[in-house]
Amino acid sequence: MQADRIADPWGARTPYRRHGSWPARVDTFLAEGVEPGAVERWVPAASLLHSGGDAMDIAVVDGRMAGVRGRAVDRVNRGRLGPKDLFGWQANASQDRLTRPLVRRDGHLVETDWDTAMERVVGRTRELLDERGPGAIGFYTSGQLFLEDYYTLAVLARAGIGTNHLDGNTRLCTATAAEALKESFGCDGQPGSFDDLDHADVIALFGHNMAETQTAQWARILDRLASVDPPRLLCVDPRPTQPARHAAVHLAPRVGTNVPLLNALLHETIRHDRVDHDFVDAHTVGFEELSERVSSCTPEWAADICDVPAARISEAAELVGTAEALLSTVLQGVYQAHQATAAAVQVNNLHLIRGMLGRPGAGVLQMNGQPSAENTRECGADGDLPGFRNWQNDEHIADLARVWNVEPDRIPHFAPPTHAMQMFRYAEQGSIGMLWISGTNPAVSLPELARIRALLAQDRLFTVVQDLFLTETARLADVVLPAATWGEKTGTITNADRTVHLCEQAVEPPGEARPDLEIFLDFARRMDFRDKDGGPLIGWREPEEAFEAWKRCSAGRPCDYTGLSYDRLRQAGGIQWPCTGARPDGTPRLYTDGITWAHPDDCESYGKDLETGAAVDPVEYRSLNPEGKAVLKAAAYIEPHEMPDERYPFQLSTGRTLYHFHTRTKTGRVAQLDEAAPDVWVEISTADAERLGLGEGDLVKVTTPRGGLEGRLRVTGIRPGLLFVPFHYGYWDTKEGDGPDRGGPGRAANETTITDWDPASKQPLFKTAAADLTLVARADGRHAPAPTTTASAPAHPDAAPVTAGGRQAYATQNPGYGEAPGRAEPGGTS
Ligand SMILES: Nc1nc2c(c(=O)[nH]1)N[C@H]1C(S)=C(S)[C@@H](COP(=O)(O)OP(=O)(O)OC[C@H]3O[C@@H](n4cnc5c(=O)[nH]c(N)nc54)[C@H](O)[C@@H]3O)O[C@H]1N2
Numbered sequence: 001m002q003a004d005r006i007a008d009p010w011g012a013r014t015p016y017r018r019h020g021s022w023p024a025r026v027d028t029f030l031a032e033g034v035e036p037g038a039v040e041r042w043v044p045a046a047s048l049l050h051s052g053g054d055a056m057d058i059a060v061v062d063g064r065m066a067g068v069r070g071r072a073v074d075r076v077n078r079g080r081l082g083p084k085d086l087f088g089w090q091a092n093a094s095q096d097r098l099t100r101p102l103v104r105r106d107g108h109l110v111e112t113d114w115d116t117a118m119e120r121v122v123g124r125t126r127e128l129l130d131e132r133g134p135g136a137i138g139f140y141t142s143g144q145l146f147l148e149d150y151y152t153l154a155v156l157a158r159a160g161i162g163t164n165h166l167d168g169n170t171r172l173c174t175a176t177a178a179e180a181l182k183e184s185f186g187c188d189g190q191p192g193s194f195d196d197l198d199h200a201d202v203i204a205l206f207g208h209n210m211a212e213t214q215t216a217q218w219a220r221i222l223d224r225l226a227s228v229d230p231p232r233l234l235c236v237d238p239r240p241t242q243p244a245r246h247a248a249v250h251l252a253p254r255v256g257t258n259v260p261l262l263n264a265l266l267h268e269t270i271r272h273d274r275v276d277h278d279f280v281d282a283h284t285v286g287f288e289e290l291s292e293r294v295s296s297c298t299p300e301w302a303a304d305i306c307d308v309p310a311a312r313i314s315e316a317a318e319l320v321g322t323a324e325a326l327l328s329t330v331l332q333g334v335y336q337a338h339q340a341t342a343a344a345v346q347v348n349n350l351h352l353i354r355g356m357l358g359r360p361g362a363g364v365l366q367m368n369g370q371p372s373a374e375n376t377r378e379c380g381a382d383g384d385l386p387g388f389r390n391w392q393n394d395e396h397i398a399d400l401a402r403v404w405n406v407e408p409d410r411i412p413h414f415a416p417p418t419h420a421m422q423m424f425r426y427a428e429q430g431s432i433g434m435l436w437i438s439g440t441n442p443a444v445s446l447p448e449l450a451r452i453r454a455l456l457a458q459d460r461l462f463t464v465v466q467d468l469f470l471t472e473t474a475r476l477a478d479v480v481l482p483a484a485t486w487g488e489k490t491g492t493i494t495n496a497d498r499t500v501h502l503c504e505q506a507v508e509p510p511g512e513a514r515p516d517l518e519i520f521l522d523f524a525r526r527m528d529f530r531d532k533d534g535g536p537l538i539g540w541r542e543p544e545e546a547f548e549a550w551k552r553c554s555a556g557r558p559c560d561y562t563g564l565s566y567d568r569l570r571q572a573g574g575i576q577w578p579c580t581g582a583r584p585d586g587t588p589r590l591y592t593d594g595i596t597w598a599h600p601d602d603c604e605s606y607g608k609d610l611e612t613g614a615a616v617d618p619v620e621y622r623s624l625n626p627e628g629k630a631v632l633k634a635a636a637y638i639e640p641h642e643m644p645d646e647r648y649p650f651q652l653s654t655g656r657t658l659y660h661f662h663t664r665t666k667t668g669r670v671a672q673l674d675e676a677a678p679d680v681w682v683e684i685s686t687a688d689a690e691r692l693g694l695g696e697g698d699l700v701k702v703t704t705p706r707g708g709l710e711g712r713l714r715v716t717g718i719r720p721g722l723l724f725v726p727f728h729y730g731y732w733d734t735k736e737g738d739g740p741d742r743g744g745p746g747r748a749a750n751e752t753t754i755t756d757w758d759p760a761s762k763q764p765l766f767k768t769a770a771a772d773l774t775l776v777a778r779a780d781g782r783h784a785p786a787p788t789t790t791a792s793a794p795a796h797p798d799a800a801p802v803t804a805g806g807r808q809a810y811a812t813q814n815p816g817y818g819e820a821p822g823r824a825e826p827g828g829t830s
């Protein structure tokens, strides 16, 4: 069966009942003119364009990628692929891929060979180490490389260079997920499983537009909704997302007010005594204080702050309070909003007091966003130590030093690992003299872009950028290293429910582009990093050897990989960690039998004060939680730092659309996806548009104290008082490669966002700011370049043409194939 998968992003329904198994449906897209029979090889991989880990096979014809097919036997997606995955791979073959290293000479980036480029990097590293020490060097990496890349980077940065300045763009993405898990459970690690979607009777989505950002899992929910015993949904989102449209209760709070809303849900749960007291007594500390702190947080109190009717809050409380099996998911509407960690922790609290944890259907998904954000965290390529080790615990440092065969004091642990926002501050001030950026485009994705551009452009800062394309960031670099990517290199990625997939190399990278692992290993070799016995610090050369090295580092920690191997992953497909000799099939859910990693000797973190971010000291933690139970941590509401006023009367939020990925370096180069959402737009509510006499397609300017952007207006069912802008559109045209698309800076959402972050997780606030809106020019028959299939659907259906992809977006869907999950032959039909 063929379908236009731009017009129908979630594809055909395959309904199934609660506790049933999700039927397979194999989605396939082959390039124009490629017949299924012509495919020479199907090479296994998993999605690199979101955190779902959707399993897929890459079609190879004549040594080139020719299409993709979902893998029916994999439990994560049962063959389904969303539009980004069906079409996004085509970007790999873009004409403007970087194929040779570049170095800056007389102000210009010019092509060179690898030796010259790497010697320049090594030369500058040595100079800075000699003159100023390891603290002058920083690494800013990604959530889109492979586990093997991150682990290697973590070893070379922390024990090779000896710097504390290593973080990922995961800081912008899942730092709050990690922090909330540490606060509640003492340790990172996703409690739930996607399989809980099959068993839950109530699913609550907090600030998570799953329909657009995890399309396969949303298809799973749609399939359950289409059956006779559908789950009931609670959706908390100020926009009319698809989940909101399907929800039994939709709350559209004022942005930045998740904490009071959740406190009211906790209040109601306790008031009606919908509490699992046995669970609370056995597995938690802090219940009395939590009860006390939320005792005044009535629905009426929250209604005022959140600007939603008290009656709706009571309905929501009833929904979550009476669920038999409650599954909650949390994402950027919480993590990037005001009081991020405090709010995410209240979701954990709701589950803990209701005993909704560790059994089918009852679980929390503190979601990830990026495909390998989980690996960045577990490998310690972010502001954590490898294997979720605790930087404040000397035993953990000694253990890591043993794994790496170095002296413990070689591993910086005098202070918490530096977070990305602080690293950019150090680069601005000059104390960081070299910044090596891999797999991320901060000149579009960090807040307050005018500042970021200025600091990256400084002469005194030596910047290395490792990417596929000459991005906005690469253009400001001193050395640009051309990387190979997904499909061109081998390695593993771990999705948001701890499922590890192997992605195998399908084709050769273009020109002289090299896998990230090779680049890091080349640097380590040239730097000649040694262990304490004079042997090489990093003894591996191949991805599989790096994976084996990581297994040794993960042994005995929560993210234990010792039962996994490339062969095992080839045979079985995705497996959820921890996976050990004793548990060779992996672990669907954590905390099935009590809380396991919160003991003072084991925990990754002793926690932080949610208001100030101050670290709890070990002695205090030990006395509070001697037995290592889950910690119920209360939080009071604090007003957002930037509230609307006369000058900036709107609230402004930013985020995603279904068809694009981040700064569009891939999706902007693919016709099907680009055409579905070709340029930035601004969403406004019907009430505000009417009040201001504005309409669909009007060109408007959005201004904040940091800067402004222009885009066409889309009038939607978004909550009044709020504007929404997608953050995908940088100031360089991805299609041309060498020229500003529409006159340079002026369309990126981050021109307007604020340099401010959550005190506990240090995640920047992309979702809560105050803004002004002015008319630039009337629509004159034009409409906003925004999709109609998603949260950006116009309030009046006729306001804009319906989003469709036409023939070029036709993909096959084969329902019913491969009913039982089993061995992962790169399977499916054509
Ligand atoms: N299509 C697509 N999919 C992606 C990505 C992509 O770029 N494109 N990126 C991946 C990555 S890295 C990530 S992190 C995820 C992000 O996935 P999501 O978090 O689902 O996406 P966002 O659009 O950032 O934000 C989700 C919602 O938060 C709501 N929101 C804003 N402020 C508030 C608030 O104060 N409270 C509440 N409750 N909600 C609020 C917004 O209205 C928005 O609909 O998506 C992943 N998947």
Ligand SMILES: Nc1nc2c(c(=O)[nH]1)N[C@H]1C(S)=C(S)[C@@H](COP(=O)(O)OP(=O)(O)OC[C@H]3O[C@@H](n4cnc5c(=O)[nH]c(N)nc54)[C@H](O)[C@@H]3O)O[C@H]1N2
Residues within 6 Å of the ligand: 142, 143, 144, 145, 169, 170, 172, 173, 174, 332, 336, 369, 370, 438, 439, 440, 441, 442, 444, 445, 446, 466, 467, 468, 469, 471, 483, 484, 485, 486, 516, 654, 655, 656, 661, 662, 663, 664, 665, 666, 727, 749, 750, 753, 766
């Ligand atoms: N205003 C606003 N800003 C946001 C957000 C928001 O919601 N609103 N969301 C934030 C979030 S959650 C995220 S995750 C970030 C994402 O922000 P970024 O990570 O900066 O965005 P990407 O476009 O994904 O950048 C990834 C880069 O890596 C390159 N790349 C891809 N694959 C490979 C590879 O295999 N190797 C190498 N070396 N490079 C590769 C791509 O070409 C691209 O340039 O944005 C954050 N910024």
Ligand SMILES: [Mo]
Residues within 6 Å of the ligand: 172, 173, 174, 369, 370
């Ligand atoms: Mo993200």
